[in-house]
Amino acid sequence: MTDLLPRDVLTDILRRVAPCGLAISRCVCKPWCNIIDTHRLLHVDLLPHLIGGIFINFHDLCLSSEFFSRPSTGPIVSGNFNYLPHASVVRDHCNGLLLLHCYAYEPATLYYVVNPTTQEDDVDLGMVDVGNLYLAFDPTLSSHFEVLLIPKASASRHRTELDPRVKGMEWPSSPYMLHVFSSRAKQWKERPFVRGDEAAGTLTNLRPG
Incomplete structure (x- = not known):
């Protein structure tokens, strides 16, 4: 998809993904990970935390x-x-x-x-x-x-x-x-x-x- 869509269009699409889905998308490929990290799309505070017990x-x-x-x-x-x-x-x-x-x-x-x-x-x-x-x-x-x-x-x-x-x-x-x-x-x-x-x-x- 990174070859089919301009980077700004893909960024706009990823910006609309829910936090949990965005965390999964980050693991799809390096270009996606780079876009998510560069634009700080993933709000870590909204992701599930580690299990405390x-x-x-x-x-x-x-x-x-x-x-x-x-x-x-x-x-x-x-x-x-x-x-x-x-x-x-x-x-x-x-x-x-x-x-x-x-x-x-x-x-x-x-x-x-x-x-x-x-x-x-x-x-x-x-x-x-x-x-x-x-x-x-x-x-x-x-x-x-x-x-x-x-x-x-x-x-x-x-x-x-x-x-x-x-x-x-x-x-x-x-x-x-x-x-x-x-x-x-x-x-x-x-x-x-x-x-x-x-x-x-x-x-x-x-x-x-």
């Missing part, structure tokens, strides 16, 4: 997450959440942020999103209904994050007869309403999502056997 949840230690890291002379990431008001377990993570499930007597359960490197910007999600929470965060696009609440399927073994009119309904429906927490608005809102592919099945297919 990993959090592990043990089934027998349900009220805490254990942090493991290699000895380092660089900045240390603490796995201690003593700056939060209650014991915490890591439920999800995304690009350096952690979604923590905090246990307490009043209220019964809380969720926080924290940056373990800075121990700052802890955002209280409040009490959350039964469901699975997933964290979405891309620092190359925004400094804000979102948390999606995916309802849990009922685990009840007691089968109740479905209304014949809904037995063949697709699941999930499209559009499907989900509760989404926005750190920008600091509140939960319902948002419609449209399926990008075929349905997982029908309501009849998803019922326990």
Whole structure:
């Protein structure tokens, strides 16, 4: 491509590539690497950092997450959440942020999103209904994050007869309403999502056997 396109055109194309893709493009060939470095197109601060450690949840230690890291002379990431008001377990993570499930007597359960490197910007999600929470965060696009609440399927073994009119309904429906927490608005809102592919099945297919 370096032979087919003028250097300024190729530079303009590379300037539009996202940081992670640009880091990969830098390894394609020496001319590309030279263009990226000469024009300082790659912002290193937006690239993923080295792994400081990993959090592990043990089934027998349900009220805490254990942090493991290699000895380092660089900045240390603490796995201690003593700056939060209650014991915490890591439920999800995304690009350096952690979604923590905090246990307490009043209220019964809380969720926080924290940056373990800075121990700052802890955002209280409040009490959350039964469901699975997933964290979405891309620092190359925004400094804000979102948390999606995916309802849990009922685990009840007691089968109740479905209304014949809904037995063949697709699941999930499209559009499907989900509760989404926005750190920008600091509140939960319902948002419609449209399926990008075929349905997982029908309501009849998803019922326990």
